Amino acid sequence: MDPTLFTQLLISGILLGGIYALASIGLTLIFGVMKIVNFAHGEFFMVAMYLTYWVVHYFHIDPYLATLILVPVVFLIGIVTYYLFIRPTLSSSVLAQIFITVGLSTIIQNVVLLFWSADFRSISLGYATDSLVLGPFPALHIEEAMVSPARLIAFGLAILLSLAFYLFLKLSYTGKIIRATSQDRSAALLMGINTDRIYRLTFAIGIVLVGLAGGLVLPVYSVHPFVGFDFVLIMFVVVVLGGMGSVVGAMVSGLIIGVVEVFSSYWIGQENKQVIYFLVFIAILVVRPSGLFGLKEEEELEHIETID
């Protein structure tokens, strides 16, 4: 394959993967700690895009700045959602939980439709969307390669956030508490941990993370009430592939999915690319249900629980 083309596809794939990873970190956290499959996750992504859009629209500030300003608002949304919809279902069956989030997603989509109409809104941000041209690199036979700053920013933040989160969960005391709660809720209660607070915190952080993702991709995508749905399936693929609860897994599998998607859309055809990654997804699930980066020990220990 022609090195220029190859490089470009690789760059595009990695940058796309960065966006996927960024969008999925929050989901994997909620998934991993609370064992809740949040089908409304895409809608929070959408709401964050809207909020950023409106702030940019009315106050004419930079979208990246707007995204940061919005963190407390999104956090609050997370808390409110937790109290209204998540906390009452913590002890319900998996099914009831899933379908409450399905209902929630219907509600959010249509409330947004009602208030903000079905128009497709986007911002144009010169500096972030004019590509940087790298090259040529004659030694590598690469003529030129384009990098979109907006995507680069999203990618960089994805890496930063997932690393920071990994370290937070691994090393910090709160991280340990979160992990402990995710493994055995009643034991955590007995250690004097206010698990309700941990769940609330986890859920809200998850929503903030997806909110950040929504704001950061606004220069790249347009927002409409149903945009969440375009992303949510990919988020699930990324999360399961990476291993539920593994932020680093989400990062790496986001990149894998991004690269696979771009290359397969070039070679096999844009219309079939989803088939490819869904099949890859099913295959990996079947071969390794704990995901690529789910702890191997985790798989084995789970086994102990199911067979003495």
Added chain:
Amino acid sequence: MLKVSGLNVSYGDVQVLFDVSLEIRVGEFISIVGANAAGKSTLLRAISGLLKKTSGSIEFQGKQLVGRPPYAVVEAGIVHIPEGRHVFPLLSVRENLEVGAYTRRKSRKDLRRSLEELYGLFPQLYHHRDQLAGSLSGGEQQMLAIARGLMSRPTLLTVDEPSLGLAPMLVEKTFQILEHINKENVTVLLSEQNVFNALSMSDRAYVIENGRIVLTGAGKELLTDEHLKKAYLGM
């Protein structure tokens, strides 16, 4: 120190504890014995705040505990070691212990000191400190569960069937440790099926039957009680 009076507990519509009252003084070693399903675990769980449908009064050092969430109970100084160990399987032994010190998380130094103390008490745990708790043997997990409970320096430790499923050697060991802890001024409330061992160690014991306290007395005395011999010791 702990005063339970008129405690009623239900699961759903089914009442399990009826008007239970008991009293524990500082430094005592108390056992609760009774048949299966008598309500021993329920009593301990009610004290630790895990159960919702609870009425009556549980007073601990003058504070009313009924209706308070489990974490408040732990903060008050009561730690419950549940039946079935419940260690955090994917945390290392050390991390398990650190989480155990949650109520005293503010002071790093304190935490390290408790950790060292407990490693001294449980050398095996020190040996396995970086291993995932889920991969420990049953006995070791039981040790860990007890050690983890002690990390928050409780004034009252309630223990539910610590000897369940342990090999004879470990059963001995577990009881020795409980005795040792008690000597270090931790009040112990123990629920055990291993009635003989439990009673011979206890200062006092309560016998619970069908959710009611039917008998109480000094541990050694109860060992010779005819009814008890028949019902629980199978003699």
Added chain:
Amino acid sequence: QVYGQENMWRVGTILPLTGPLAKNGIKNFDGVKIATDMVNDQGGVLGKKVALVSADAPDPQAAASEANRLITNEKITAIIGTQASTLSMAATVVAEKAKVFYLENEGISGGITSRGFKYTFRTTFDSDMMAYQMIDFAADVIAPKIKKDAGSLRLAIVQEDGGFGTSTGKGLTDRAKARNLNVVATEVYSAKTVDLSGLVMKLKRAKPDIVLAAQYINDSILFHRQAKELKLNTIVIGTTAGQGNPDFVQAFGKDADGVMAGGIPSEISVQRLTAQQKKDADEFVRRYKASHNGEYPNPTSFVGFAGAWILYKFILPKAGSLDPDKLREAALGLDIPRGKGVLNWGVKFAKPGEKNAGQNVYASAGLNQWQNGELKLIFPKEVASAEFKLPR
């Protein structure tokens, strides 16, 4: 939901007002509503005002169900719809079975009028008409401007894989083949995708002079963004469903200039209209702007308006009643020359037995181009309001 009282002409509408198609469904409905208000303000039809009984049809099953409800419960005998072809396909079947007059005003799939239905009429052009014009424009107008002859022109076709893209893409391909044009790439993708970089790179490699794109709004914005990111510089003819939408210019501002959109004529070209028609057209634009923050009407609102207008101004007065058979006869009897109807169109429906029975054969697509942030009608020549400008 009923707007109006007893003793009115009760006309049904079926449009997607929720779900992913809501954007255009709502805009189309806005057009229909304005037409209704205008006709009522002018004294109604034959002295009786028009009442709209509207229904929401987010998906085909809902479309069929709602058609059913309108016909059975609301006793509706004339329905205007449906914006999307697949919804139309399901709703028209119900109407046909019940012998109810059905006026399609935006669904462009050929399938709608190829089933030999007796009560289904389409006021707008079909996908072939639109696609043919896009190809013809490329070959006949653009090629000379870029100093190429039609034979050496390199065309690429990009289509989303929904009903809209598929039928339009088919038309584009057929026409290119018929005219012996050189199609260097045909790319199909899902409108729900969030990445088109592979597709853009493929196009870039194919080095087309002109890209013909059958896309919706969201994906057209994505496509142009990624084309810009990856520096694919080419002339693009999209459609009014995508590139011609106001949201498109919102996203790109000045960068939209030069992009073309085939399909619904973006302006009502007034030269050939009678004074009354001019007044009506201006009135429509005025009312639309008044209710939409001063925006110029969205193309899809145009066709919504046009469909309703044809019913109110031409068919209903002639039929004198909402009896489906009378409406049908009135419709079949119409022959309004091109340029004298609405939207520069004439009205003449293909007769039963003819190919595409019920299709308005005088409808025609137009080609629009963004110029200085406005969508100008540049083709066909007779109705154009601006000259084609070669994009930089």
Added chain:
Amino acid sequence: MTNGEKRPMLEADGISKWFGGNAVLNDLSFAIRPGEVVGLIGPNGAGKTTVFNVISGFYRTRTGSIKFDGTDISRLSPEAICRLGLCRTFQITRPFSNISVTKNVMIGALNREGSVRKAEKKAEEVLEFVRLYDRRNLLGRNLTIADRKRLEIARGLATSPKLFLLDEVMAGLNPAEVQEMIKLVRQIAERGIALFVIEHIMAVIMGLSHRIIVLNHGEKIAEGEPAQIASDKEVIKAYLGEEYLIAQG
């Protein structure tokens, strides 16, 4: 079947099991004869439950063979092994939580019975036998530990096993309840069902077993009659502890 009396019904020959890099069972061999009650003891983590998991088909042995009634079962699935007449209970009881006790047992009984109705009858018989009949309408999850253990036994019995593996069915019972359970186990043995029993309560295992196998670190460290085992130095060191010796006097 005079000949069959002596021929072992279960023969494990050189079985081993690894998890990751650790051998949990290492080249273990033993046999059980029809009608026999064999005890299996050893420290926590010695591999006792793993032995059951291997025999009953939940784990595959890496090496060696397991023969049951002459057929090699080392590659068979748990369900196939159960159908051959080898059934096990679980150390951590696994009742079917949301259905009644009777239905729990019926699922075992359906294995042998032609119809649901017959299975129900059999289930009731078995429930009476294990003295759970008066709880037959409770949901599985509402049973107490002791009753769950009985339910485990009842379900297993309903499959009409020839060899029954009991994994710590007395753990968590008080001495009086243990006595009752022992009675039940004896009755099962009297029905001619061979038993392979894991238990930590020495009095129980000594009283019940004809023969005891002692496991440590996945290896057999002793095998023999109860009295022999109780005085075996190595067993005392690895399992019973010095105190036991003192307690025994």
Added chain:
Amino acid sequence: MKPLIDRPGSRPWLKVVPWIVVLALCVLPLIIRNDFYLDALILIFLWGAYAGAWNILAGYAGMMSLGHSAFFGIGAYTSTLLLLRFGLSPWIGMLAGGLFASTIGLILGVICFRLRSHYFALATLAFGEVGYICAVNFRSLTGGSEGLALPIRPDALLFSFAGKLPYVYIGLFLFLAVIAISYAIEHSRLGYYLTAFRENENAARALGVRTGRVRLIAMVLSSFISAVMGTFYAQYVVFIDPSSVMRIQISVQVALFAIVGGIGTTLGPAIGAMIFVPIAMLLRAEMGTSLPGLHMIIYGVILVLVLLYMPQGIGPKLKEKIPFLRSP
């Protein structure tokens, strides 16, 4: 709190109640005679039966599929294509579609043999999407997104009727048939085995239940019936396209009906469809166009409330609240 006791009841006179209900259902369409309400009935039967099929797998076997639209779509496309290409009667096409779907279901079941709970749900979700994409992309076969229009030539042999009544009765038949099948399963060896598998797979295996086989049987049955309902849909609406028979939303909706009605019970899915199909239709009709999205918001809120307050479903809740209904 679920009832503590699962008691096989004994009130013989209650046995007639189901038959009275069936009779009422048979007579009802003759009284209604309004196409809109008949349409509603047909959709209730359609969704009720389809949800029943889903319930066989998800409710009894505990394998929550979120890709059931694929089977529905396979049924719709198979019979339609056989009709359009070879003039084969959809009555036969219905069986063919069922067989095809159950083959695919079997294969899927074998592939996903290790997956449980969330993982199975997500794998089937992906599978459903693959089905959708295939239907869109195999344009030469399926007509892609433009869909396939079925001829409307009333002919009983071709499963095509002028009025709604025949569809009502066919729907009713299928609806009752699925309930009967569910009832039969529940009271058969298969039902016990499925329950055992759902409750605890290893315990079931230890008791000799061939869980692998049992699970596949549920998969096959469930996909077969789903496909049959797909054919019914195609014949009734006479237009199919990937978005109307293969969409993810269909999988979600069918699961939803079963769950709000009461998953794992004989009548739950039917109850769910009986309550929620009319609610959705009424909301859309009454406030579909007053404010865009309002009816969906209300629908969503109702759904969430039901799940918050009756997580085990409406059916079981009714049973609990109305003593009369207990133990049929």
